[in-house]
Amino acid sequence: MTAQARHDLARQALGVLAVLLLWHLAAQAVLGSYMLSGPVAVATYLAEHHALIGRALWVTVQNAGWGFLAGNLAAILLVLVVALLPRMRVIVAAIALVVFCLPLVATGPVLRVLYGPGPGPQITLAALSVYYTTFIPLLVGLRAAPASWFDLMRLYGRGAWTTFVQVRLMAALPYLMAGLQIAAPAAFLGAMVGEFTGAERGMGVLSIRAMRALDVDATWAIALVAAAVSMLAYGAVGALARRLSHGRPDILMATAPERARGNAMLRGAGLAGVTLLVVLALWWVAMEAFDLSRFFAKRPDDLxxxxxxxxxxxxxxxxxxxxxxxxxxxxxxxxxxxxxxxxxxxxxxxxxxxxxxxxxxxxxxxxxxxxxxxxxxxxxxxxxxxxxxxxxxxxxxxxxxxxxxxxxxxxxxxxxxxxxxxxxxxxxxxxxxxxxxxxxxxxxxxxxxxxxxxxxxxxxxxxxxxxxxxxxxxxxxxxxxxxxxxxxxxxxxxxxxxxxxxxxxxxxxxxxxxxxxxxxxx
Amino acid sequence: MAEAMSPPGPDIICTEVAKTFGDAPAQVEAVAPLSLTFAGGQMTALVGPSGCGKSTLLRMIAGLEPPSEGAIRMGDESPQAMQRKGALAMAFQDASLLPWRSVQGNVALARKLARQDADPDAVAGMIARVGLAGFEQARPAELSGGMRQRVAIARCLVTQPRILLLDEPFGAVDELTRARLNVELPPLWQASATTCVMVTHSVREAVALADRVIVFSSRPARVVGDIAVPDASRSDRVAQLALVDQVSAALSRGWDETGPEARQAAQ
Missing domain, CATH: 1.10.3720.10 (MetI-like)
Known part of the structure; x- marks a missing residue:
């Protein structure tokens, strides 16, 4: 280890100690107010309940992992659809946004009725909370290559497929990795919200119980573990991205807005109208296709x-x-x-x-x-x-x-x-x-x-x-x-x-x- | 060598070729109707003021940009047919290498795109001939600007194209590197009797490399000079200087004709 590295390590250790000390002092200052639990109390709680927390964490990590896989796979499939049918881009992106905007806290209970007991809702919510942040950068990434690379493909009389394989796919890789990095903690979040809404096991369940019981130490310990795992997942995907990618996109998801052609208001209204119709149709078809009971699976006409x-x-x-x-x-x-x-x-x-x-x-x-x-x-x-x-x-x-x-x-x-x-x-x-x-x-x-x-x-x-x-x-x-x-x-x-x-x-x-x-x- | 014995590349025949961009009223006329023939096996240089439309003409020849009017033939074939036969190659101003492919990977890609067999010996040989032996596994990011242009030229030549188009290939490298590349690389395509069209800003480069220099006016591009460069002038410094003067004079005529003063005078 070089002197510089030792110096950096010492400074970081000092920083961590300082944060712990401040945290401890703050906790002492508000003792008994149900607000803040000190580092000692959190450590004690974790030591006493490590088996419980470990079991819950394992359940949540599994749910988040499956959701991560499913959500990102869905995002990649959606992008492939757009790549093959470029005219569909605007409408697919609009529908993807609508689905991303569904409130997790309400889809949770509906999915709970649908799936019955088990991890289904948590996994679905985890998938729902990751797919959009992968879909959008990937969409940008597929178009993010200098024009001369596309010229090169055309120069040899090559079409869309070769261009897709040789240029777009590789050019999009850094964007995909950036999306996956954001998705890693988001999957954990989705799984936890899924567990808030009526699961039997997992970190979300422990968290709700601790909060309802005003168990300050437990609430803090669980939240800190959740935060640490999220940061770890974020860091791990980031490290993987640095190994795999040849470069990082400059700004994540900063897609320039499109120049308005014709009447922007009219176009916006048209897109909104078409999106509304397609979403209503998809909603109705999904309910009918699975023959879901009208008692809980409401159709547009019920509303x-x-x-x-x-x-x-x-x-x-x-x-x-x-x-x-x-x-x-x-x-x-x-x-x-x-x-x-x-x-x-x-x-x-x-x-x-x-x-x-x-x-x-x-x-x-x-x-x-x-x-x-x-x-x-x-x-x-x-x-x-x-x-x-x-x-x-x-x-x-x-x-x-x-x-x-x-x-x-x-x-x-x-x-x-x-x-x-x-x-x-x-x-x-x-x-x-x-x-x-x-x-x-x-x-x-x-x-x-x-x-x-x-x-x-x-x-x-x-x-x-x-x-x-x-x-x-x-x-x-x-x-x-x-x-x-x-x-x-x-x-x-x-x-x-x-x-x-x-x-x-x-x-x-x-x-x-x-x-x-x-x-x-x- | 195999390519030394191949017949010269086809003539490139442009008939009343014109290009306009955009829709009225914001229409921009990049190239006024032009009829030109680029002789097979020759190197023709296109010079002209920035933005005059010479690169647009080159892109139309490459089949990357459809002409608004007129037609381009290469021998009996269209640019698109030449593309599909893998008979076209083009070097761009930036090397346009794919950053995730090694030097070898970038050069080999051209053979794959041109539907030719993956000939590792040909690829390695071409890399060596542009002076990059030992850098086969390097990524573009690890190379200097001049080295990247060498890779780009190797990528062009590895398919043994009938038509080679160069869009200011050495425009982005420093003067010394450019001088070296201009000495080392042209023999590689001169030997193969490929039909070459090169866009350049440098009058000296045009005279030094080309068999013929065509001078364009400011936009929309019209021919204001068409100067043959005799082989004898290559070793004759005085003759070269005279040619440089001739091309430069044509260039400034192109400026004067379409400058703001001239346009006011015409109205």
């Missing part, structure tokens, strides 16, 4: 009766509306605060580089933690009011935004920055004129992907803790078998998420066509 024509429909609509507005006032401020904090902190770190060295590794590590699995902690710390929920949403949005914005700020061309330095411009001027414009694609990519994540966070928090909003409505209707309302809530959440995503995409295009029209894809 129409429930919300429009049946007696009492007005009351149903009012209940749904009340829950939706309760959720909206929590998710919007949390989402905006998380995004803004992430962007602002990224800018501060660029202006104060020595701070970045300290904060960035921590931020990247924490980004891999599925925040929702630590939701019980935030509920313990901040109580069951709005503050806790908004914080969970903000934290869920904050880390991806921070990491994306830092990556984006670094995309500022070095020569442009040098040119400004020659005129002795202030760092703020450089930030404004070169770095913030370079940050925008990454920022908007994070903003778009954070919409479903924020909705997931708010519904889980409501479901676990606050007893208000759509999350609580879904929990209550699932336990009272009011499946009409449950399905109605699923539709509202999915539609709301897609609408939010579309809104951010529209904003993105508007901003780009104003400040950087050359970046729009033609």
């Amino acid at each position: 129409w009766r429930f919300l429009v024509t049946a007696p009492g429909a007005e009351g149903n609509r009012a209940a749904l509306w009340a829950a939706s507005s309760q959720t909206l006032v929590q998710v919007v401020p949390g989402y905006l605060a998380g995004l803004a904090l992430g962007a602002v902190l990224a800018m501060v770190l660029v202006l104060v580089p020595w701070l970045a060295g300290a904060v960035l590794p921590l931020a990247i590590a924490l980004r891999s933690v599925p925040i929702v699995t630590t939701a019980p902690l935030i509920v313990l710390a901040l109580g069951r009011g709005s503050a806790g929920t908004i914080t969970i949403v903000a934290v869920m949005t904050f880390f991806p935004a921070l990491v994306a914005c830092i990556q984006g700020l670094r995309q500022a061309p070095g020569q442009a920055l040098d040119m400004m330095r020659i005129y002795a411009t202030s760092p703020l001027m450089r930030l404004w004129h070169a770095q913030i414009p370079a940050m925008l694609p990454a920022f908007f990519a994070a903003a778009r992907m954070s919409v479903p994540a924020a909705v997931l966070a708010v519904t889980v928090a409501e479901w676990l803790a606050t007893g208000r909003g759509l999350g609580a409505l879904m929990a209550m209707t699932a336990s009272t078998s009011n499946y009409n309302m449950l399905w109605a809530a699923i539709v509202v959440v999915a539609a709301g998420s897609c609408l939010g995503y579309a809104l951010v995409a529209w904003l993105e295009r508007a901003v780009f066509s104003r400040v950087a029209p050359e970046q729009l894809r033609g």
Whole structure:
């Protein structure tokens, strides 16, 4: 070991000790308040219950692993469909988004009825929470090759298949690995949410039990183990990616918005209409094909009766509306605060580089933690009011935004920055004129992907803790078998998420066509 | 050597070839209708101001860009037919190597794409002839810019093409490397009597390498000079300088004719 390596190791060890000490002191300060459990208490709990935690962890890891496999396989198949039928790209991507926006906390109970006992729902939820973050970068990756590589294939009279095998597939590999890396902790999150919604075994079950029993030590120990396993999975896939790939994509999922052709509003409305029709048809066909009981497997026409024509429909609509507005006032401020904090902190770190060295590794590590699995902690710390929920949403949005914005700020061309330095411009001027414009694609990519994540966070928090909003409505209707309302809530959440995503995409295009029209894809 | 005995490559015949990009009113005329014949087995250099459309002409010859008007034949065949026969090769301004393939892998890929048998000896021989023996297993990222261009040329030549198109192949390397590549590599294709068309910015390079230099005006490309380079001038420095002057004069005529002042005067 070199002197430098020894020095680094010593510094890291010191850092870990400092964090442990701070944690211990903080725990001492709030002793007896049901908020924070110290490192000693957590270690004691883990030592005493290692067999229990080990068994639960094994169950959850298995579920997450199967879900990881199934979800990523589905993503790859979807991308193959798009590669073979390029005209289908927009509609397949839209349907993929709708499915990704289905609220896990509600699909969980529905799947529970469908599958019966066993790990089916957990695995399905894990798959549902990973496929989209693999699908999107892979879609970008298949198109991410210099034009001359495609020219080379055509020069020898070769067609789409050879191009696919020789160029697209290999060019997409780094993007696939980037997607898989994000998917690893996401699969763990999906499996845990699946276990929240009525499983018999696993980390999610232990977590819920500990929180309900106000067992602070257990809640902390379980959340920390879940976080550590997620980080480990993230790191392991990252290491594998570095071994396999010839390069990393610069910005994850920062696909430039497409240049509007013709009337953008009309095209958007057309796409929304077609997507709606296809989704309704798929929904209905799936229910009929498996001959699922109308008691719990509601069809579109059941919901129409429930919300429009049946007696009492007005009351149903009012209940749904009340829950939706309760959720909206929590998710919007949390989402905006998380995004803004992430962007602002990224800018501060660029202006104060020595701070970045300290904060960035921590931020990247924490980004891999599925925040929702630590939701019980935030509920313990901040109580069951709005503050806790908004914080969970903000934290869920904050880390991806921070990491994306830092990556984006670094995309500022070095020569442009040098040119400004020659005129002795202030760092703020450089930030404004070169770095913030370079940050925008990454920022908007994070903003778009954070919409479903924020909705997931708010519904889980409501479901676990606050007893208000759509999350609580879904929990209550699932336990009272009011499946009409449950399905109605699923539709509202999915539609709301897609609408939010579309809104951010529209904003993105508007901003780009104003400040950087050359970046729009033609 | 086998290719030294092969018959010269076919003539490339462009008849009233024109290219416009985009739709009215934002239409851009890249190449005005042009009729040109590139003699088989000869090296023709295309020079002209940046963005004049000479690369577009080269891409049309390669069959990568359909002409808006007119037709291109190679002997009796279309560019597409030549593509399918594996008889075309092109070097791009950046080497355009696939980063996940080794030097050997990149060169071998061309034979595979051209539906030729995987001839490891031919591949190794070509790599050695461009001066990269010992680097067969290196990845493009481990090579210098000049070495990457050597690989690109090896990839072009390993299929023994009838037509070789060079789009500023040495444009992205430094002056010294470029001078060396210009001395070492052209004999490789001159020996095989391939029909060559090269786009370049460098008047000296054009005169040094080509049998004929065609000078284009600013966009849309029109021929403002067509200068034959006699073989005798290769060893005659005075004759070379005279040719460089001649090409340069044609180039500046091309500028003057279409410059802003000239356009104002015409209106």
